Amino acid sequence: MKLTEKQKRFADEYIKSGNATQAAIKAGYSKKTATIVASQNLTKLNVKNYIDERMRTIENNRIMTAKEAVEFLTSVVRGDVKETVVIGTPMGAEEVEKEPDVKTRISAAKEILKRYPDNDKVMEQQLRKLTAEADMAEARVKEYIEDSSDYDEIHLVFEERQKKGQDNED
Structure with missing residues (x-):
C-alpha cells in the first residue's frame, strides 16, 4: 500500500x-x-x-564503507590527498597545500596491512615460526613423558602448566 x-x-x-x-x-x-x-x-x-x-x-x-576507508588510506599512501598547513613566512602566515609526510604515509600503509593480514609475508612467517616452535615443544614433552618412569607425575605437571596458560588467557 x-x-x-x-x-x-x-x-x-x-x-x-x-x-x-x-x-x-x-x-x-x-x-x-x-x-x-x-x-x-x-x-x-x-x-x-x-x-x-x-x-x-x-x-x-x-557511514564510510570498509572499501572507502581502504581507498582513502591508499590515496594517503600514494600522496594523492593534500592537507592544508599554515607556515610562517617573512610576510606573515600562509596556508600551503602539501602531500602527507612519510610518517603519515607509513601509518596509512600499516592500517591497510592490518585489513589484509593474509598478504603480509612477515606476519605469515612469524606465525609459521611460532606454530613450529609450539609443535616442537609439544613433541619434546611427549618424548620425555614416554621415556620417563615418572609418567604420572610429569603428566600432572604438564596439565597444570596448560591450565595456567589457559587461565592467563582468560
Whole structure:
C-alpha cells in the first residue's frame, strides 16, 4: 500500500525530529489529534517500512564503507590527498597545500596491512615460526613423558602448566 502525501511528510518529519506528535503537526494533521494520528502512523506497516528504508539510506550515505576507508588510506599512501598547513613566512602566515609526510604515509600503509593480514609475508612467517616452535615443544614433552618412569607425575605437571596458560588467557 502506498503512502499518502501526509504520511510521507509525517515520516520525513519524524526522521528529522524523532518526535511523532510534532512530526504529525508539521505534516498537517490537527493539533488535537496529532498524538493519536502519530501513534497510528507509526504502527502502519507502509509508514514503518518507509521510515526504515529512509534510515538505511541515510545511514549508508553517512557511514564510510570498509572499501572507502581502504581507498582513502591508499590515496594517503600514494600522496594523492593534500592537507592544508599554515607556515610562517617573512610576510606573515600562509596556508600551503602539501602531500602527507612519510610518517603519515607509513601509518596509512600499516592500517591497510592490518585489513589484509593474509598478504603480509612477515606476519605469515612469524606465525609459521611460532606454530613450529609450539609443535616442537609439544613433541619434546611427549618424548620425555614416554621415556620417563615418572609418567604420572610429569603428566600432572604438564596439565597444570596448560591450565595456567589457559587461565592467563582468560
